[in-house]
Amino acid sequence: MPEPMGFFTDTTVCIGCKACEVACKEWNQLPAKNGGIGELSGDSYDNTRKLDGIHWRHVRFIEQFKGPYDGRWLMMSDVCKHCVQAGCLEVCPTGAIIRTEFDTVVIQSDVCNGCRACIAACPFGVIDVNPVSGTAQKCTLCYDRLKVGLEPACSKACPTDSIQFGSIVELRTRAHKRVDQLKAQGVKAELYGADPDGALGGLNSFYLLVDEPEVYGLPRKPTLPSRNLAKSASFSFASAAVLGVLALVGLRKRRMDGMGGPSGGGPN
Amino acid sequence: MSDTFFSGAPHWTWFIIPYFFVGGLAGGAYFLAAVLDWFGRPEDRAVVRTGYDIAAVGAILSGLLLTIDLGRPLRFWHMLFQSENFPALMFKGWSPISFGAWAILLFGLFSVLSALGARAEEGRLQIPALRAVGGVVKGGVAKLVAGVGGLLGLFVAGYTGILLSVTNRPIWADSPWLGALFVASGVSTGAAALILRSPGRGATERSLGWLSSFDTKALVVELLVLAAFIWSLGPINRVWVSFWGLLLLVGVVGFGILAPLRMHAKPAQAAKLVLLGGFLLRLATILASEGIDRYRVTAGL
Numbered sequence: 001m002p003e004p005m006g007f008f009t010d011t012t013v014c015i016g017c018k019a020c021e022v023a024c025k026e027w028n029q030l031p032a033k034n035g036g037i038g039e040l041s042g043d044s045y046d047n048t049r050k051l052d053g054i055h056w057r058h059v060r061f062i063e064q065f066k067g068p069y070d071g072r073w074l075m076m077s078d079v080c081k082h083c084v085q086a087g088c089l090e091v092c093p094t095g096a097i098i099r100t101e102f103d104t105v106v107i108q109s110d111v112c113n114g115c116r117a118c119i120a121a122c123p124f125g126v127i128d129v130n131p132v133s134g135t136a137q138k139c140t141l142c143y144d145r146l147k148v149g150l151e152p153a154c155s156k157a158c159p160t161d162s163i164q165f166g167s168i169v170e171l172r173t174r175a176h177k178r179v180d181q182l183k184a185q186g187v188k189a190e191l192y193g194a195d196p197d198g199a200l201g202g203l204n205s206f207y208l209l210v211d212e213p214e215v216y217g218l219p220r221k222p223t224l225p226s227r228n229l230a231k232s233a234s235f236s237f238a239s240a241a242v243l244g245v246l247a248l249v250g251l252r253k254r255r256m257d258g259m260g261g262p263s264g265g266g267p268n
Numbered sequence: 269m270s271d272t273f274f275s276g277a278p279h280w281t282w283f284i285i286p287y288f289f290v291g292g293l294a295g296g297a298y299f300l301a302a303v304l305d306w307f308g309r310p311e312d313r314a315v316v317r318t319g320y321d322i323a324a325v326g327a328i329l330s331g332l333l334l335t336i337d338l339g340r341p342l343r344f345w346h347m348l349f350q351s352e353n354f355p356a357l358m359f360k361g362w363s364p365i366s367f368g369a370w371a372i373l374l375f376g377l378f379s380v381l382s383a384l385g386a387r388a389e390e391g392r393l394q395i396p397a398l399r400a401v402g403g404v405v406k407g408g409v410a411k412l413v414a415g416v417g418g419l420l421g422l423f424v425a426g427y428t429g430i431l432l433s434v435t436n437r438p439i440w441a442d443s444p445w446l447g448a449l450f451v452a453s454g455v456s457t458g459a460a461a462l463i464l465r466s467p468g469r470g471a472t473e474r475s476l477g478w479l480s481s482f483d484t485k486a487l488v489v490e491l492l493v494l495a496a497f498i499w500s501l502g503p504i505n506r507v508w509v510s511f512w513g514l515l516l517l518v519g520v521v522g523f524g525i526l527a528p529l530r531m532h533a534k535p536a537q538a539a540k541l542v543l544l545g546g547f548l549l550r551l552a553t554i555l556a557s558e559g560i561d562r563y564r565v566t567a568g569l
Contacts, residue, residue, distance in 0.1 A: 052276075087436060093366035094346035095358055113346045114339015116278040117365045120435035125276035134339035219271035225434045226362050228444055232433040236426040236447030239493060243455050244422075246485045247303045254478050 004103035005146065006082055006204030007155060007163055008171040010178060011216070012189070014075040014162040016059055021048060021077075023157035024057040027142065031132050051078055053130035056139040057154050062215060076207065076216050077154070077163055080105065080126045080139035081193060084201030087225050088118035088127060088138075096135075103168070103204055104141040112136050123200075123222035141205075168204055175208060182210075192218060199223065270504055275436040277558045283337035287330050288428045288550040289457070291372070292450055293543075294326025295425035296458020298379055300479070302418030306411060308475075315475045317386035318466040319458070323379035323421065330372055330424075348373065364431035368424075375424045378417030385410045425454025432553070439557040442504045445497035446553065452490035457546035459483035460539035480535040483528075483542065491525050512556035519548035 024030070031054050033039060041047045046061040058078045065071030082104045089097040089105055096111035097118060107118070107127075112135035119127045119136060130137040142152035150156075155165035164171060172194050182189035189210050193203030199222050213220050301319020304312040335344045343351070347369040350356040360366035384398055385405025393399040405413055429450035432440035440446060463479050498505060508516060524545010528538035 091360075091363045091365060091434065093358065093360060093363055093369060094343070095350055096346070111343075111346060111351050112340070113343035115337075115347070115365060116280065116339070117363070117431075117435075119276050120278040120280075120437050120440075123271060123275055123436040125274055128276060129279070129339050136339070214269065214274075217274055219274040221271055222274075223271070223436070225436055225441065228433040228441055229362060229364070229430070231444040232430045232447045235444050236430055236451050239448035239451040239489065240422045240426060242489055243452065243486060244299075244303075246489070247300065247482055248307060250478055250482050250485070251303070251307050254474065258474075 002101050004168040004204060005166065006104070006141070006168045006171060006206070007079065007152075007165055008175045008194075008206060008208070009077055009079075010162050010164070010175075010208045011074065011076040012162075012182065012187070012208060012210060013160045014059065014077055015160055016045075016061055016073070016075040017159060018048075018059045019157045019159060020154035020163055021055065021057045021059055023153040024139070025055075027145070027153035028056060028140075030054045030056065030130075051080075051126050051138070052128035053137045054132075056080070056137070060217060062211075064211075064215075074211060074215065076209075077158070078217070079154070079205055080141070081124055081200075081206075082139075082141055082204035083222075084196070084204065085224055086200070087121040087123060087223075090224055090226055091117045091121040093117060100143055100146075102141065102143070102146055104143065104146075106140045106143050107136055107138060109133055109135045109137065121225045123219050125217075168202075171206075175206065178208060182208075192216075270438060270442055272436055272438040272441050272504075273560060275438075277437070277561060278435075279558065280337070280554060281558060283333045285547075285550050285554055287333040287337070288450070288554070289547045290326045290333065291330040291428060292425040292454030292546065292550075293457040293461055294323045294330065294379065295375065295421035295423070296455035297326070297461050298323035298375070298382070298421035298458070299418045299425070299455060300458055300462060300482070301382075302414040302421070304475070305414040306418075311472045312475045312478075313389075314469040314471040315462055315466045315479065317390065318469045318471070319462055320379060320382040320386045322458075322461050322465060323417075324376075324383035327372065327376035327379045327424075331376055334369075334372065364427055364434050368427045368431055371420060371423050371427060375417065375420040378413055378420055381405050381413050382410070382417055385413070421458075422451060422455075425458075426451035432557075437557045438560045439501065439504060439507060439553065442502075443497050443500040445493055445500055449490065449493045449497050449549070452486060452493050453546045453549050456483055456486035456490055457543055459486060460542035460546075463535050463539040464543075476535065480532070480538075483539070484532070487525050487529055487542065491521070494521065494525075507556055507560065510556065510559075512552045512559070515548055516552040516556075520545050520552060524548060 041049050048055050051058045060076045060078050062074035086105045094111055096108045100106055114134050127136050127138045151165045155163040175191055179189045192209050193206035196202040297319045301316045305316045335341050350358050384402035387393050388402030393402050426447045429446035433446050435441050459479050523541050528541045531538040
């Protein structure tokens with residue numbers, strides 16, 4: 001049995017080249033947006049903007065500028081987090097979403113029927129429908145490459161090793177050393193998703209961040225959608241019970257009124 | 269900011285909104301028909317038969333809307349059976365969309381059986397096969413079907429709200445009250461549909477009077493649950509400072525609940541407004557969340 005594998009993304013060395021996006025698209029044969037015609041976002045140098053069904057990797061540009069000489073660029077290559085407790089896998093009604101032997105989360109496109117429950121369940125906004133297949137799609141952590149001993153296309157292409165692939169245990173050790181190194185240099189650095197006792201049992205794609213998670217478009221405490229199930233079901237049951245009682249009380253009142261009226265008694 | 273603002277919109281829109289409305293209405297109408305079937309008078313049979321008809325048509329329409337909305341409609345059966353391991357069943361008790369697919373299927377079966385039974389009772393079935401099926405659904409069998417179907421009807425009316433809550437989307441996952449709200453709305457719109465449709469099947473004034481009186485109570489329950497829903501959202505309520513908030517306030521609360529409550533003398537007009545309010549409730553709650561996009565939130569747009 002292979003050990004859990006994943007990504008450690010060190011955002012401090014990302015240069016925003018988007019080689020990972022291109023490598024991902026090329027390996028996975030993902031279609032171009034808008035028929036391949038260039039599309040400008042209009043308010044950023046980042047023109048692909050977000051993860052979706054045809055962008056399984058996305059390099060986020062965060063432009064923090066207070067003035068022409070006072071600012072910084074934060075860059076983060078974002079991807080599916082391959083959560084240890086995955087919301088998408090939890091809600092998928094077809095069984096299309098599976099956990100692999102590498103502890104990664106994969107959508108089987110031939111099983112998915114495009115109901116889109118996983119899109120709403122993912123706390124990170126990772127999944128979307130691929131308009132070509134009509135099914136929900138996202139990063140597979142290059143399951144096909146892993147099966148034959150290759151590393152994923154994105155980390156292979158990354159020129160600065162911002163995206164590092166390996167066993168989760170080893171990656172965590174490496175990440176903690178990097179955080180210590182940056183803190184010694186006076187940089188405010190934190191790991192996001194590296195704690196196996198943290199949110200969602202840890203993320204198999206975790207990050208080193210130098211600002212708050214929200215700045216990178218990441219929820220501070222991601223949770224499973226099922227957290228709401230018991231409470232929501234209880235309140236619905238209570239509402240149904242109240243309406244049922246009101247219906248029966250109304251019928252009883254009608255019967256009582258009828259007994260005193262011209263139509264006389266009789267059942268109900 | 270709630271963590272739900274970083275999720276992606278599932279694009280549940282122009283087939284799902286009518287499905288949520290029709291499914292709720294059909295479930296509510298069947299539930300009320302079943303209550304009258306079990307505890308009503310013989311004079312209520314017209315309402316009972318109308319309720320079963322509305323439920324059967326609504327359940328079939330619901331199934332069609334759900335199927336059309338899929339990215340791959342021909343794979344709708346993957347929700348019921350394991351596609352790679354047929355005929356093993358596909359069922360997740362912790363996933364509302366999974367148990368909801370089964371609930372819709374079973375509700376459709378029970379509502380069609382009840383509708384056939386009611387039509388056989390009236391002698392309105394011409395096709396021998398349907399007449400044979402309808403002939404079986406009478407007496408104790410009809411009561412049993414109505415009892416189970418009534419519970420399924422309430423389930424179908426409410427699970428759609430639970431489905432929305434069991435996500436990570438803004439508004440939907442920020443409150444546990446949507447299921448309860450949709451149950452109340454489903455039953456009130458079901459009663460409204462019966463008030464409008466059953467006079468054509470010969471419903472008596474007493475039956476209609478009970479329906480109208482019940483709908484008033486259901487609307488009060490709906491208003492209270494809606495207040496609890498809004499209260500539970502807390503700071504998330506700023507999302508209602510939008511067109512959808514206006515629609516919720518004016519269309520749902522104003523025209524859909526308060527106006528019908530003041531129109532006792534005109535039950536048919538009140539019922540039409542209740543139906544409008546029920547539809548607008550689904551429209552506002554779904555589209556208010558669908559419009560929130562993760563990357564725009566992060567970019568501060």
